[in-house]
Amino acid sequence: MTRRVPFLSDRADRVSGRLLPWVIAVMVFLSGIALASALGVHDAVANWASDLGRRLTVQVVAADPADRDAQAAAAEALLASTPGVETVNRLDLGAITALLEPWLGKGNVGDDLPLPVLIDVTLAPDRLINTAALARQLREVAPDAALDTNEQWLSRLHAVAGMVEGTAVTVVGLVTLATVAIVIFGTHAGLAAHRETIETLHIIGARDNLIAGEFQVRFLKLGLKGGLIGLVAAGVTLVLGRSFLRSLGGGILDKVTLEPGDLVVLLVLPLAAGVIAMFTARLTVLRALARMV
């Protein structure tokens, strides 16, 4: 078997050979963190939306406790008989007090505080329900009842997710542009370092494709190397970040997690870095060689 002998020496171009993988590693790290954040938030919002989309809350606010209970009972009966409603659960006083304690403080919810009745409604999966019609029917049997479909909360959630995703796409776009610029710079440095060898190869009959091929293989390797370093760094950061979020306890952020499909997207990043570096180097070399005779 004949060994492959490179036409261009790696030693002649040590600067880009040493620096480029680290620069690309930083780029892949930033892209990885941005993409992971966007994908994690996207998945979390999708889960919340699917969960909240099946939940309704009915609130009965009436000053007179007897009237409030009567309206709540009427509302419960209506909801239980509505097609598509799976469960109807009236929150007891303890649960409502627990909801208020973060704002009022523990033990500050007095008996004299008029609390609304909250009814948690779960809809059957894959069933559509006309919430506007349900709200009208509710008002007929319980004039002080209000139906909350969580739409406002969901739209805010989607807006936040959209912002995070938009930011991530912008970061990845800018990082890609920066990577292309750095590879162009590195390729020009390589061309300058190998100028005499390239001229010699040219004169003894080498085609542009052959010379460009040498550069593209070299930059593919550099890109993959940098990409892998960046991916490992991003992976460690994400694992540490996940542990930190979990340590914060049962809030919203600890629900942010990555699905297996998201991990595949992240694993593609080093490959993408290598391919971007390879094609950028190839095009840069071909353009430079085209200026030669």
Place this chain on the structure above:
Amino acid sequence: MVRFENVGMRYGLGSEVLRNISFELKPGSFHFLTGPSGAGKSSLMKLLYLAHRPSRGIITMFGQDLTMVSRDELPALRRRIGVVFQDFRLLDHLSAIDNVMLPLRIAGGDPKIIREHAEELLSWVGLADRLEARPPTLSGGEKQRLAIARAVIGKPDLLLADEPTGNVDPEMANRLLHLFVELNKLGTTTLVATHDMGLVSRVGAPQLRLFQGELVHLDRASAVGAGQPDAGY
């Protein structure tokens, strides 16, 4: 083989470094290109090994008008030309045999056959025991012979040598010249650029003499049947 008709050449927007150059190299001929330093020998060589385009005039090479040849067609023409550079232009990161194999590897071919051929050639130039040596470890004469081996491995139709004896002692110069004459006898059209008139007189081949960018002395260059070196140089 090669015909120049009123060829001029300039670098960028500068003045012409070659003017009204006209000559013809017949197939199988041997010529010297002579002239003092700065006369334009290297520029003329660049035109011949297709590293530069003329600014005017017509160059016909291997029956093709170069003004009609596209850039994509030039590599195929370059592979028919062997060049021995004054500064050797060996690739220092490659071994001697890898340097010699370079033109055929570029052209494509069976690596095993290429290697066998390269080994024979290195043996012919007296470097059989330096196959794996890197150029920086070779002497001036060894580098020159290595450069010659690389130039001829592709069996070129045209062999160009720019000051091939400039960096070696007189004995080595004679041996190198002998190599060129041997190659020429095998049918390779040969042009050797030199300012060593002693060398020219020893071989007795016709010369193209350049002075201040013009061909001032055309000695038997285009005469039919001329251009063979004297056997007893």
